[in-house]
Amino acid sequence: MxxxxxxxxxxxxxxxxxxxxxxxxxxxxxxxxxxxxxxxTAASELARNALVHGGGGQALLESLETGTRRGxxxxxxxxxxxIADIARAMTDGFTTGGGLGLGLSGAKRLCDEFxxxxxxxxxxxxxxxxxx
Amino acid sequence: xxxxxxPILKMGSILLVSIQVDMHDQLALQLQDDLTxxxxxxxxxxxxxxxxxxxxxxxxxxxxxxxxxxxxxxxxAETVVVGMRPAVAITLVELGLSLPGIRTAVNVEKGIELLTxxxxxx
Amino acid sequence: xxxxxxLPQIISANERAILDDWLRxxxxxxxxxxxxxxxxxxxxxxxxxxSLLAGAMTGGDRSAAWAPLNEFLTELxxxxxxxxxxxxxxxxxxxxxxxxxxxxxxxxxxDPAKLADDIWATTQVLDRLGLQxxxxxxxxxxxxINRQQQExxxxxxxxxxxxxxxxxxPLIGTLDSARTQVVMENLLQRxxxxxxxxxxxxxxxxPTVDTLVAQHLLKTVAAARLMGADCIIxxxxxxxxxxxxxxxxxxxxxxxxxxxxxxxxxxLSRLNLSIEQRAx
Numbered sequence: 001m002x003x004x005x006x007x008x009x010x011x012x013x014x015x016x017x018x019x020x021x022x023x024x025x026x027x028x029x030x031x032x033x034x035x036x037x038x039x040x041t042a043a044s045e046l047a048r049n050a051l052v053h054g055g056g057g058q059a060l061l062e063s064l065e066t067g068t069r070r071g072x073x074x075x076x077x078x079x080x081x082x083i084a085d086i087a088r089a090m091t092d093g094f095t096t097g098g099g100l101g102l103g104l105s106g107a108k109r110l111c112d113e114f115x116x117x118x119x120x121x122x123x124x125x126x127x128x129x130x131x132x
Numbered sequence: 133x134x135x136x137x138x139p140i141l142k143m144g145s146i147l148l149v150s151i152q153v154d155m156h157d158q159l160a161l162q163l164q165d166d167l168t169x170x171x172x173x174x175x176x177x178x179x180x181x182x183x184x185x186x187x188x189x190x191x192x193x194x195x196x197x198x199x200x201x202x203x204x205x206x207x208x209a210e211t212v213v214v215g216m217r218p219a220v221a222i223t224l225v226e227l228g229l230s231l232p233g234i235r236t237a238v239n240v241e242k243g244i245e246l247l248t249x250x251x252x253x254x
Numbered sequence: 255x256x257x258x259x260x261l262p263q264i265i266s267a268n269e270r271a272i273l274d275d276w277l278r279x280x281x282x283x284x285x286x287x288x289x290x291x292x293x294x295x296x297x298x299x300x301x302x303x304x305s306l307l308a309g310a311m312t313g314g315d316r317s318a319a320w321a322p323l324n325e326f327l328t329e330l331x332x333x334x335x336x337x338x339x340x341x342x343x344x345x346x347x348x349x350x351x352x353x354x355x356x357x358x359x360x361x362x363x364x365d366p367a368k369l370a371d372d373i374w375a376t377t378q379v380l381d382r383l384g385l386q387x388x389x390x391x392x393x394x395x396x397x398x399i400n401r402q403q404q405e406x407x408x409x410x411x412x413x414x415x416x417x418x419x420x421x422x423x424p425l426i427g428t429l430d431s432a433r434t435q436v437v438m439e440n441l442l443q444r445x446x447x448x449x450x451x452x453x454x455x456x457x458x459x460x461p462t463v464d465t466l467v468a469q470h471l472l473k474t475v476a477a478a479r480l481m482g483a484d485c486i487i488x489x490x491x492x493x494x495x496x497x498x499x500x501x502x503x504x505x506x507x508x509x510x511x512x513x514x515x516x517x518x519x520x521x522l523s524r525l526n527l528s529i530e531q532r533a534x
């Protein structure tokens with residue numbers, strides 16, 4: 001099991017890097033193919049959010065093992081402008097970036113655990129956990 | 133500045149694009165531009181997008197596919213997306229992306245049949 | 255004062271006697287299970303356990319010293335679980351060792367206090383090991399059950415090819431989210447494998463269709479469509495049709511038919527195929 005690692009998200013190539021690292025971990029944890037795809041897709045959404053809305057940030061990748069379960073916990077942080085109304089941001093179709101507005105709510109649906117903390121001027125931290 | 137681009141092949145009046153790499157956003161946008169330009173310059177009537185190598189399709193790529201379909205339609209060309217992987221389809225549905233307005237086919241052969249009008253659409 | 259006689263030494267010195275007694279007790283306790291494990295296998299398992307135990311005790315408290323013994327026991331529990339032993343029967347392997355070991359201890363000690371100490375130490379070790387076998391046993395059984403459940407789910411969602419390009423999926427039983435996942439994966443893979451453009455989802459065997467079930471069905475339809483296959487839902491009983499309307503479920507552009515036969519006819523015509531009666 002790989003140790004925790006932090007990935008800087010400063011440009012579009014870093015979003016790809018996050019996808020590849022998350023996939024490598026999911027493979028190592030022997031996730032089913034569908035779960036691999038789901039967690040990598042969720043990671044891609046959140047990494048892009050950190051880049052596009054947060055002006056750049058970091059991703060913390062942690063492989064988890066508790067008794068019988070193996071999982072992946074990903075924490076995306078940025079020091080951007082923050083989200084004023086989280087509930088609104090989590091509704092499907094809501095977007096401030098001209099996208100499809102599915103990043104946050106979509107990532108939540110794809111994962112088993114999801115939490116987000118953010119406020120204007122304080123940046124955003126999103127944590128997702130996916131069990132294999 | 134990256135020089136790599138996704139190649140676009142011409143087969144009669146159909147343009148074939150096979151996406152083989154894990155695209156970063158810039159590359160996807162470049163493809164959108166290149167395709168639109170090629171459709172206009174060649175007068176192509178169909179675009180076949182082969183995504184059988186894509187291991188994930190997130191909302192950005194989904195939007196790119198929709199954009200390509202939309203832009204081609206304006207230029208009087210049909211787009212068909214082929215080869216989506218099962219895990220990707222399941223994830224897209226969970227993500228809430230149904231990609232309306234994009235025609236799909238299960239493989240390149242069926243996609244070409246669709247474009248050349250030999251089969252009813254999916 | 256004579257030098258301390260350690261547990262490992264006592265075990266080694268009395269190995270023969272301990273083994274014989276232990277084997278006899280195991281076989282007495284085995285009862286109906288006797289035939290499942292060959293006598294030679296039991297003998298070699300017991301001998302190996304004893305020597306691993308002596309080795310571990312020599313190593314003291316370091317966990318590395320106990321690793322080989324723990325691995326051996328995990329494997330033994332797993333093997334017994336697969337053979338159909340109960341967890342107590344498996345733990346008996348350890349617990350029946352107590353009596354012969356205590357005999358050996360009684361023979362080797364003259365000091366009652368030291369004897370009591372060693373009996374207590376041995377009891378602690380064997381109890382812990384016995385509980386360990388129970389835990390491994392339970393884990394193995396749970397893994398077996400999970401695997402069987404998975405197999406059952408896969409078996410109960412067969413995908414049938416009715417004709418080139420037309421697949422049928424007769425759904426039997428409740429459609430919960432776990433089952434839907436399996437159904438989707440099966441169906442989508444078959445769509446790829448066969449290059450089919452039409453999939454008929456027959457829900458005759460699905461007892462109730464509520465909003466959740468409808469959602470699961472629609473998800474499956476959406477996923478198939480993304481892959482280039484159109485779905486037709488068949489087997490809609492009148493009551494189900496009523497429920498769907500009452501719940502306000504939006505079927506959108508999905509074609510629905512009362513019977514699989516009707517759906518097959520639609521599929522054929524979509525592919526520009528027809529069945530004709532030959533003139534005699």
